[in-house]
Amino acid sequence: MKTYHFTEPKGLDALEAADLGDPVLGPEDVRVDMRAWSLNYRDLGVPMGGYPRNDKIVRDPPLVPLSDGAGEVVEVGSAVTEFAPGDKVASCFFRDWETGPVREAVLGSALGGGLDGTLAERVVLPQRGWVKAPAHMSHEEAACLPCAAVTAWQGLVAADLCAGQTVLALGTGGVSVLALQMAKVAGARVFITSSSDEKLERARKLGADATINYREHPDWERQVLELTDGVGVDQVIEVGGAGTLEKSILATRVGGTVSLIGILTGVEGAFSSIGAILNAVTLRGIFVGSREMFTAMNRALEVGHVAPPIDRTFSFDSIDEVKGAYEHLRGATHFGKVVIRRA
Ligand SMILES: NC(=O)c1ccc[n+]([C@@H]2O[C@H](COP(=O)([O-])OP(=O)(O)OC[C@H]3O[C@@H](n4cnc5c(N)ncnc54)[C@H](OP(=O)(O)O)[C@@H]3O)[C@@H](O)[C@H]2O)c1
Numbered sequence: 001m002k003t004y005h006f007t008e009p010k011g012l013d014a015l016e017a018a019d020l021g022d023p024v025l026g027p028e029d030v031r032v033d034m035r036a037w038s039l040n041y042r043d044l045g046v047p048m049g050g051y052p053r054n055d056k057i058v059r060d061p062p063l064v065p066l067s068d069g070a071g072e073v074v075e076v077g078s079a080v081t082e083f084a085p086g087d088k089v090a091s092c093f094f095r096d097w098e099t100g101p102v103r104e105a106v107l108g109s110a111l112g113g114g115l116d117g118t119l120a121e122r123v124v125l126p127q128r129g130w131v132k133a134p135a136h137m138s139h140e141e142a143a144c145l146p147c148a149a150v151t152a153w154q155g156l157v158a159a160d161l162c163a164g165q166t167v168l169a170l171g172t173g174g175v176s177v178l179a180l181q182m183a184k185v186a187g188a189r190v191f192i193t194s195s196s197d198e199k200l201e202r203a204r205k206l207g208a209d210a211t212i213n214y215r216e217h218p219d220w221e222r223q224v225l226e227l228t229d230g231v232g233v234d235q236v237i238e239v240g241g242a243g244t245l246e247k248s249i250l251a252t253r254v255g256g257t258v259s260l261i262g263i264l265t266g267v268e269g270a271f272s273s274i275g276a277i278l279n280a281v282t283l284r285g286i287f288v289g290s291r292e293m294f295t296a297m298n299r300a301l302e303v304g305h306v307a308p309p310i311d312r313t314f315s316f317d318s319i320d321e322v323k324g325a326y327e328h329l330r331g332a333t334h335f336g337k338v339v340i341r342r343a
Helices: 041-048 104-109 145-158 174-185 197-205 220-227 245-250 274-278 291-304 319-331
Strands: 002-006 015-019 029-039 068-076 088-091 122-126 130-132 166-169 189-194 210-213 233-238 252-260 282-285 310-315 337-341
Touching: 015 319, 029 088, 029 319, 041 319, 068 122, 068 145, 088 145, 130 291, 145 174, 145 233, 145 252, 145 291, 166 174, 174 189, 174 233, 174 291, 189 197, 189 220, 197 210, 210 220, 220 245, 233 245, 245 252, 245 274, 310 319, 319 337
Parallel strands: 166 189, 166 233, 189 210, 233 252, 252 282, 310 337
Antiparallel strands: 002 015, 029 068, 029 122, 029 337, 068 088, 088 130
């Protein structure tokens, strides 16, 4: 069985093709013929050492990368009740976070982190590690959901997403574009920022109500306040990290929520906490989500007939193509998701 794995923690050069053999199927297990994968910003950090490397989150190589994949069930164990051969499925980011609040015990079960990931022709996981893909999606589209979409969903829902709310999403990467799409389906008013006017135009086509170029307007939080008559937004999908957090808080209404999701500008930096205190803003850390959240999100995506925008697709068949997918993500010219596909 063809797979790719990182042999050393020294970046993309250490990615190699390998034949690791098909895993044995246990009674609870589901074997999936993988057809598509998507990359997340986190997948750049894991092999480059830019992601916290501790035993809980990322184990040492050799490591099969990626949390996100989709394909078709080809074999199920004797105790499997939820899946049958032929089902279209997607992987769960945390194999062991089925339901309820996050617990320390599940952190080591992140695919492509504490456990081998999905970048293989066939993947075996217990049935709790899979969800049925939304019926209207291709394998490529379903492969975009496990990390970025579930994260955006948890952030939106934890901040009580409802019709009429105002949501701010930063940038046009995977998490933010999916947040835009899902918030629009829920009837929210959505603002989104980008460094690119062309990407902002694409965001408007997906329903963004207002767009701000954060390069042209480094004081974008003021623009957000103007757009809300000085009130601020109900919630922010905060993917920027240290460099944007203070602005996100200032752009949030009294009593609103900032979902702390990303570290695109870095993990460390000074910020003034007074805005969060005086505006009684909730700062909530979000770590992807559970299988239960994934399933609930899929129902919403089916009702809204939403599919993630795929920027570019690369082939699983050649290591140069697979590395090309990583490089494309790193270049950050993408809008939405970067996908690898198997013919
Ligand atoms: N906590 C979690 O569970 C979780 C889950 C998923 C992702 N994340 C994190 O969330 C972040 C986004 O992940 P992703 O996979 O969506 O990344 P991605 O697809 O690689 O997004 C990259 C985009 O982010 C935007 N960006 C970069 N710097 C920015 C800034 N200063 N202000 C606003 N936007 C900026 C750029 O958009 P433009 O080109 O439009 O400017 C860039 O193209 C990453 O830090 C990732 O680690 C966290």
